[in-house]
Amino acid sequence: MSVLKIDDLTVNYGALTALSNVSLEIGNGEIHGLIGPNGSGKTTLCNAITGFLRQKSGEVVFNGQKISSTRAYNMASLGISRTFQDLQVFSEMTGLENVMVGYHGKSRSGVIGGIFRPPRVVREDSEIRDRAYEALESVRLAHLANRPANRMSFGQQRMLELARALVSDPLLILLDEPAAGLSPVMYERLTEILGNLRSHGKTSILLIEHVIRLVMSISDRITVLDHGEKIAEGTPEVVRKDPNVIEAYLGKAMKYVDA
Amino acid sequence: MGIDLHIVTQQVVGGLAVGCVYALIALGFTMMLRATELVNFAQGELVMSGAFIGYTLLVVTPLPYLAVFIVASILTGILGMLIERVALRPIRMRQSPLLNLIIATIGIGICLRLVSQLIWGAAPLRYPVSVGQVGHLVVAGLPMSIQHIWIIALAILSMLGLHYFFERTLPGIAWRASAYDSYTAEILGVSFDRVVTMTFGISSMLAGAAGVLIAPLFFVAQDLWLQGPRSFAGAALGQFHILGTMIGGPILGLLETFAAGYISSAYKNGIAFGVTIIVLMLVAIPRMPRGGSLVFRYGRQSIADLFELNDKQAARLRYAMSAALGVLAFLLPLLLDTYEVYLVTLILIYATGALGLQLVIGYAGAIIVGHAAFLGIGAYTSAILTVYLGVPFLPAMIAAAIVAAAFALLFGPILRLPTHFCAIATLGFGEIMHLVFINWKAVTNGMSGISGIRKPSIGSFVFGEGAPFYFLTIAVLVVVFVALQRLIKSRYGRGLIAARENELAAISMGVNVAWYRTLSFCIAAGCAGIAGSLYAHFFSYISPDSFTILQSIAFLTMVVIGGLGSFAGAVIGAFFVLGVPEMLRTLAEYRILIFGLLLVAFMMFLPGGLADLVHRLLSAFRRKEGTPDVSAASSEQNEILAANPVKNNVSS
Ligand SMILES: Nc1ncnc2c1ncn2[C@@H]1O[C@H](COP(=O)(O)OP(=O)(O)OP(=O)(O)O)[C@@H](O)[C@H]1O
Ligand SMILES: [Mg+2]
Numbered sequence: 001m002s003v004l005k006i007d008d009l010t011v012n013y014g015a016l017t018a019l020s021n022v023s024l025e026i027g028n029g030e031i032h033g034l035i036g037p038n039g040s041g042k043t044t045l046c047n048a049i050t051g052f053l054r055q056k057s058g059e060v061v062f063n064g065q066k067i068s069s070t071r072a073y074n075m076a077s078l079g080i081s082r083t084f085q086d087l088q089v090f091s092e093m094t095g096l097e098n099v100m101v102g103y104h105g106k107s108r109s110g111v112i113g114g115i116f117r118p119p120r121v122v123r124e125d126s127e128i129r130d131r132a133y134e135a136l137e138s139v140r141l142a143h144l145a146n147r148p149a150n151r152m153s154f155g156q157q158r159m160l161e162l163a164r165a166l167v168s169d170p171l172l173i174l175l176d177e178p179a180a181g182l183s184p185v186m187y188e189r190l191t192e193i194l195g196n197l198r199s200h201g202k203t204s205i206l207l208i209e210h211v212i213r214l215v216m217s218i219s220d221r222i223t224v225l226d227h228g229e230k231i232a233e234g235t236p237e238v239v240r241k242d243p244n245v246i247e248a249y250l251g252k253a254m255k256y257v258d259a
Numbered sequence: 260m261g262i263d264l265h266i267v268t269q270q271v272v273g274g275l276a277v278g279c280v281y282a283l284i285a286l287g288f289t290m291m292l293r294a295t296e297l298v299n300f301a302q303g304e305l306v307m308s309g310a311f312i313g314y315t316l317l318v319v320t321p322l323p324y325l326a327v328f329i330v331a332s333i334l335t336g337i338l339g340m341l342i343e344r345v346a347l348r349p350i351r352m353r354q355s356p357l358l359n360l361i362i363a364t365i366g367i368g369i370c371l372r373l374v375s376q377l378i379w380g381a382a383p384l385r386y387p388v389s390v391g392q393v394g395h396l397v398v399a400g401l402p403m404s405i406q407h408i409w410i411i412a413l414a415i416l417s418m419l420g421l422h423y424f425f426e427r428t429l430p431g432i433a434w435r436a437s438a439y440d441s442y443t444a445e446i447l448g449v450s451f452d453r454v455v456t457m458t459f460g461i462s463s464m465l466a467g468a469a470g471v472l473i474a475p476l477f478f479v480a481q482d483l484w485l486q487g488p489r490s491f492a493g494a495a496l497g498q499f500h501i502l503g504t505m506i507g508g509p510i511l512g513l514l515e516t517f518a519a520g521y522i523s524s525a526y527k528n529g530i531a532f533g534v535t536i537i538v539l540m541l542v543a544i545p546r547m548p549r550g551g552s553l554v555f556r557y558g559r560q561s562i563a564d565l566f567e568l569n570d571k572q573a574a575r576l577r578y579a580m581s582a583a584l585g586v587l588a589f590l591l592p593l594l595l596d597t598y599e600v601y602l603v604t605l606i607l608i609y610a611t612g613a614l615g616l617q618l619v620i621g622y623a624g625a626i627i628v629g630h631a632a633f634l635g636i637g638a639y640t641s642a643i644l645t646v647y648l649g650v651p652f653l654p655a656m657i658a659a660a661i662v663a664a665a666f667a668l669l670f671g672p673i674l675r676l677p678t679h680f681c682a683i684a685t686l687g688f689g690e691i692m693h694l695v696f697i698n699w700k701a702v703t704n705g706m707s708g709i710s711g712i713r714k715p716s717i718g719s720f721v722f723g724e725g726a727p728f729y730f731l732t733i734a735v736l737v738v739v740f741v742a743l744q745r746l747i748k749s750r751y752g753r754g755l756i757a758a759r760e761n762e763l764a765a766i767s768m769g770v771n772v773a774w775y776r777t778l779s780f781c782i783a784a785g786c787a788g789i790a791g792s793l794y795a796h797f798f799s800y801i802s803p804d805s806f807t808i809l810q811s812i813a814f815l816t817m818v819v820i821g822g823l824g825s826f827a828g829a830v831i832g833a834f835f836v837l838g839v840p841e842m843l844r845t846l847a848e849y850r851i852l853i854f855g856l857l858l859v860a861f862m863m864f865l866p867g868g869l870a871d872l873v874h875r876l877l878s879a880f881r882r883k884e885g886t887p888d889v890s891a892a893s894s895e896q897n898e899i900l901a902a903n904p905v906k907n908n909v910s911s
Contacts (some may be wrong), residue, residue: 105769
């Protein structure tokens, strides 16, 4: 059964059609690569899935449930989490607090519980703390648990974002260019984490990436977007050889050469 | 039909005249928003300054009205530029969040009001001349006030001048380029700093012109400043476009005149604020959440972190501090005289309200400039319940909190507005509630207020004046303080802070940001409601005058000076704001001037507030002790070591 099924999705920004009739299916535990030239609509797809953009037409089904009109803040509790292309951390909060917020959608206590702290809430809170710490350890940031995020390096912040997205054990995680700007050391760490996730097989991943090497080596299947349209889909081998893909990328490259 | 064409004509012309003046003032807001995203809360005080300057010119010099109109506008423009250069630019240069700038303009406004009071006195002055002749011009059999026609003509001329400036002059074109895209304009050689100064100059000039135009219609007095926030509705109606504002102003003027004439004159002054709130809610609620931190806490560490205490030590420290404070609080009535106990009690009442405000401003990141309204709602609820309905104190106080929170819930969507719009909308809310207190006589007893509110009692114990009331207040404060402190450490608190730091990410993690903010607003209102209940029983008498914009600004000052993002800071701030002027008794008259100066000075030199000062002193002390400070750089190295333990071992 598939975790995510997108049918004929169309998204507009005013007059600009950013995605037209895109369909996509991600299976359980699958790592699904999403590639395409700049401005092809990858981030837009991510935002549409997570409820930040309202699609014009089409349907998004997650885990057997239609989520086309689900609010963005409800996605986390359903089991969808994400990272952002342009780092979005809670800068003044510590590493641990950042990751604790990642568990928000999976926890329940509210204002009254927060004030009166019945045992249930105390238990929940320490569970969140423990899990957050574990998640930090899994990206090897445990030693920065008490440092505010804005005093971490770029790579560390990316890892922090990853831990924040992973802490809730999501069914589906959307990674928007997680490797962008990483140092070789951090890049190694990222591939290692992705490899671990894959071997556990519990979490499906939609991996948006410009580093083709990474996508090709780790993805089960790949979808290619160009100008908001799906131009190819299949295993890495199939996609690599697809003439449309080669043209989309080489055409782009030719333009760069011209310029 | 009973509509008298003569009266209607006069209303239309009168409304247009006032509306044109609104348009001039509102153009200042629009220009400022276009160029800098700032709402200048001192705009109204600049209108007032222009009116006073014009008054002096007319009295002292032989200049005719027209010349005075021009000279006073220019002088006010220079005043505006000076304010920008001296006070605001240093704050801006520090890359401070918008909040700091907004608060600084509020402080500057207060200073201007008080300086004008020092120079011209508090009594309203009458302009020595009117604009043109007094009398009426009869057009097609319909009388129109000559004065109104003059005002309209001069206002339109000013707007044409502005239009010419934007279309035909080089600085005007540069201004438009910068307002469109300041970054690119900067690259092309348009200095953003100069554009900001120019914006202040021109918008202040417009304010000055408006002041000189409107002064002959009213008396000249400090309360002319309210024309500023009121005119904001004109800019909102015009969708913050220059041309739109020129039309929005007159529409506002007409709306006010006709609503006052045909619906209710009592609420005339609230109409503009109502319009602002409605228009902002309809158009300015951001459709896409934005990311980016506002940097409120200024990297303040907790004391436990500062001294590298473990959890047990930290708990012990907290315990010791609470015990010491508890003993002090207990002994205080013995150490102080009657008046001092009275004063401390009053401060504690305000502090209870300020704690709530800290939650919304310091943690939720919204600016509320109408907090006194909730104090009033709580006070009236409690007074009415106990005096008229015989409800005991405790249920009345709880009801006060609930009613205040309910009002906040009703106006909760205001919190979805961007910071500066939220500030102006809540200011409007405060003004509207003040009008309700005055005019809803059946319930509030109007200006005469409600008297004979008994001292609170629980069971048969009466909390009389002095120590008993003091202990009641401090007990309430401690309960509120502990509740909020627990709350901010809870899941809800984390979500709230996360939303302040990065709305986009917070939503993705499952935080219902809009609801969390609304809830924080309700809790804040509830705290103010509790404080209001205590306030009513403390003074045994309440009237609308206790719940005005001045009290709202006092609340804001407490929270800001105390230190944003610190509940202890809010309490310290309350002691500072109400206590310090009390120590300078001789200066009592200028108490509010001190608030203004403090707001500006803190924003300039200590934006983190008193709480930040404490931390700075402690960390300086810490450094003197000689423990090496773990700097970012050295731990960066640790990070790399941790990442490659083997390699580093080999190489070393
Ligand atoms: N908020 C927006 N308003 C209008 N247009 C937008 C907006 N965001 C993106 N676009 C446009 O939509 C198209 C798709 O953008 P998107 O960010 O989804 O591309 P992308 O594939 O993620 O590109 P990149 O590789 O650069 O991240 C682009 O043409 C972009 O300019
Ligand atoms: Mg993108």
